[in-house]
Amino acid sequence: MRKKLRWGILSTASIxxxxxxxxxxDSTRGVVVAIASRSMDNANKVASEFDIPRAYGSYEELLSDPDVDAIYIPLPNHLHKEWTLKAAEAGKHVLCEKPAALHAKDAADMVEGCKKAGVIFAEAFMYRHHPKHLRLMEIIQSGELGTIQSIHGHFTYNQLEGTTDNVRYQKQMGGGAIYDVGCYPISAARMILEQEPVAVTVQARFSPDYDIDVTASGLVEFPNDVGLTFDCGMETAPRCSLEVVGTE
Known part of the structure; x- marks a missing residue:
């Protein structure tokens, strides 16, 4: 019987x-064995609710647990690099919430740190493993769509209530629509085309109260004159779609 991967979670974040x-x-391959929070009470509460064997009042304690193989990091965006590197140094594999980092250099440092430690690093874009997207990639790779001409993605929702304490509205924590949901169509285009952008143009509306982008739309140019158009928003009617246009 295959041994289950033993997971620890850093924080009791809602996600x-x-x-x-x-x-x-529901997994047959993994099991959560530990959870940590800055509040011992919160850690104990969640551990009790989800039948998690061990709860810790600090992230460092969890990383020191020899019975944890991998770490899930759902912390605010600005903390991803710090705790990914600390988890790697502790010999733990890392599944980090998206976006992995706020800057390209930070992301590169995280990848390099995990490689050096000999652990696996993954960004938690769950859609990449969904049957719909696996089927999409099969269709594209079969040539059924011909040559891809353009990609169009939309991801919006309405978060007008409770913005004061929401990390998505905290600039210093990496808040904003692009980091939160605009990253999805950008990630999808990179996956589909298996290429990196060569130019980007974005127009955004910023919140006067929080100084973060609450809506944004853009054109991301890829090699061979293929473009992604996208829009995203946190104060917009809910929409979520991806369209791939080919010659066929």
Missing amino acids: ALSAFLPGMA
């Missing part, structure tokens, strides 16, 4: 409770 833990409960 961990609403998505990662329920998903892991």
Whole structure:
């Protein structure tokens, strides 16, 4: 029987409770064995609710647990680099929430740090493993669409309530629509084309209260004159779609 990968979670963030833990409960390959929070009470509460064996009142304690193989990091964006590197140094594989980093150099440092430590690093773009997107890649690679001409992506939602304490509205934490949901169509285009952009033009509307982009639209140019057009927003009617246009 295959040994299950033993997971530890850094923080009791809502995405961990609403998505990662329920998903892991259905997994045949992984099990959550530990969770950490800056608040011991929060860690104990979540551990009790989800039947997690161990709870820690600091992230460092969890990273020192020899029974943890891999770490899930759902921390605010500005903390991703720090704790990815610390997890790697502790010999743990890392699944880091998107966006992995706020700057290209930080992302490169994270990848290099994990390579040096001999651990696997992955960014938590769950859509890449969804059957719909696996089927999309099969269709594209089969040549059924012909030559790809353009890609169009949209991801918007309305977060007008409760913005004061929401990390998405905190500039210093890496808030903003592009970091939160604009990264999805950009990531998808890079996956589909298997290339990196050569030019980017973006127009955004910034919140006068929080100084972060609340809506944005852009053109991302790839080699061979293929373009991605995208829009994203946190104060917009909910929309989520991806269109790939070929010659066929």
